[in-house]
Structure formats: C-alpha cells, structure tokens
Amino acid sequence: MGRRKIEMTAVKDPNTRQVTFSKRRAGLFKKANELSILCGAEIAIVVFSIGNRPYSFGHPAVDLVAAKFLEQEIKSNDVKQNSVEVGDMDRLNQQLLEIQSQLLVEEKKGLEHDQILKQHSFKQLQDAYSELQSRVKDYIDAIEVSECLILLAQEPVLQTTQQVKKRRKN
Amino acid sequence: MGRRKIEMTAVKDPNTRQVTFSKRRAGLFKKANELSILCGAEIAIVVFSIGNRPYSFGHPAVDLVAAKFLEQEIKSNDVKQNSVEVGDMDRLNQQLLEIQSQLLVEEKKGLEHDQILKQHSFKQLQDAYSELQSRVKDYIDAIEVSECLILLAQEPVLQTTQQVKKRRKN
C-alpha cells in the first residue's frame, strides 16, 4: 500500500520504524472503529511500542471489553479445571480476579459518570464487596497452602497444587 | 475498498453484516500481525460479535499484553489517587488485582509451557504468593471498612471512601 511493496520483516531503521508504527497504528484503530460501527461489535485493542509506550482503542471502552473477555475466559477455565480436578485454590484465585476486575470497572464508573450512575454502580460495588468478604475468609485458609508451596519448589505448578491438597487431607 | 463506497453506519442486513464482520475482523487481525512484526510491537485485540461471540488476537499473547496494560493502568491510578488523597482501600484493591493478574498469567504458563518454563514461572508464582500473603493481612483490615460502606449507601463512591477514612481516624 505504498510506493513500494514492503517485506514482512522487522523494520530496522528506528526512524522509519517509528513512522511506520504511528501510521499503521492509526490505520488499525480506524479499522477497528469502522468494524465496531458497521457490525455493532465491541472491540478493545492494546498496543505497546518498542519503547513500551501504551496505546489503546476501545468501543465502548477497553476496560469493559477486557473485563467481559476475562470473565468468559475465567468461566471456561473454571469448567476445564473442574473437569480435570485441579485444586480449590486456583479457582479461588480466579474468582478473586473476577471480582477485582468488576471492582475496577465499578470504581471507574463511580469516578467518571454522573450521580445516577454512581448510585447504580455503588450498589454493585457493595454487592461485590459482600461477596468478596466471604471469599477472603476462604482465601486466608488458602494462604497456609501457599506456605507449603514454597517447600515444594522443585515440582511443576499443576502437580504441586494437587499434592498440597492431598497433604492437607492427611 | 470494494465495488462501492460503503456508508459508515451500521449494516442492517444480518447476513451482509455477518460477512462484513468476518472479512473485516480477518483484515484487522492481519494488520495487527503486520504491525507487531514490522514494528516489534506487542498487541492484544479482543472483539465481540453482535452475538457476543469472542474473538481475539495477541502477540505475544492476549493475556500477557492485557496484564501489562492493566498493570500500567493500575500504577497510573495509584499516582493519581495518591495525589487526590483517596483511601488506602482502593489502592489495596488495585494491588490485589495486579497480583491476581500476574498469578493468572503465571498459572497459564504453568499449564501450557514446557518443564523449564514451568520452573521459571513457578518461581515468579512463589514470589507473587509471598507478596500476596503480606497484602492480605492488610486487606483483612480493610474488610471492616467495607462493612462501614454498607451503612453509607446513599453517598457516591469517591466521597464515601474518603469519609470512611476519616471515620477510622476518629
């Protein structure tokens, strides 16, 4: 799409690379915007430049789409892990992550939206806290398991959590 | 870029929209891949179709890039919130989220990579747990604050956390 066809290998010249990055990133975000408008899709894009500068695009918002994705991913992991009998701790970790993600989103809403939305999101925040409270009680129990983990540093993660679970039963 | 110029409004016909979605999504992911190769960038894209089916692209991986982004976002929130004197609890929540994100990534590594990578990621997992242990001690303290929150349901989130902080000092 230019005066010359470009090879699909890393651009070596830092200056050229920077220009290419800016142009193509803009193009990518434009395409993403068009896709969301034309097809009613929700999209989140995160890009890090070589210099680790972050750029993002989101419709309706990066956080919302990301949280939705994580939630689905967590749920499918739950199912998978239940079916292969992995320990409770992993599931607790993931539930905590899910709740925390929701909290982050709710807090953002609370900071950015108008009063009515604040009230609404605050209610959800409240509920999330209540749930979190009970989860944390269980989580504290899991902490002692993490202490066992340190003693078992030679083992791979998956096997270790299973072994710890067995040890606790003995 | 087709036989006709297309209006930038939602495609009404579900069939056409589905075709457009598939083609443009593929195009978007291709562009993202080129950007990552040409410019050495890290990219994560998540897309939800109208039917809420998730599609994702990531280089090196959606989770890794997403976790990196969340981490940075959390850090910048820390700074912002410190500067406006918001309560400790919010910060604790965010630190927990950060650690949990890392745990999720580490667990994935542990499940998917080879033995050597497992050993490496396991060490990080261990460190994350140690850090989490000390954080949770503080977090338990914050739980009683969340109980106060329920009593203050009429207030907007931001003001509430500040008020709770004040109450705790009294």
Added chain:
DNA sequence: AACACTATCTATAACTC
C-alpha cells in the same frame, strides 16, 4: 519532525458458483 502528497499496494463490497 510533524505535516501533506501521491503513486502504488492492499483490503474488501459485490458478485459468482
């Protein structure tokens, strides 16, 4: 060093099977 330009390449809308 952030713009505009434009020749050329690429993505894709409509079409076909």
Added chain:
DNA sequence: TGAGTTATAGATAGTGT
C-alpha cells in the same frame, strides 16, 4: 452458504517541506 473472483475504495511507503 461458504469459498473464490474482481473491480474499486482505502491505506500507506517513500517523498517533499
């Protein structure tokens, strides 16, 4: 109805300022 084709709109590599 998914996969391939084609005419055209759109993106952009190199260039100039």
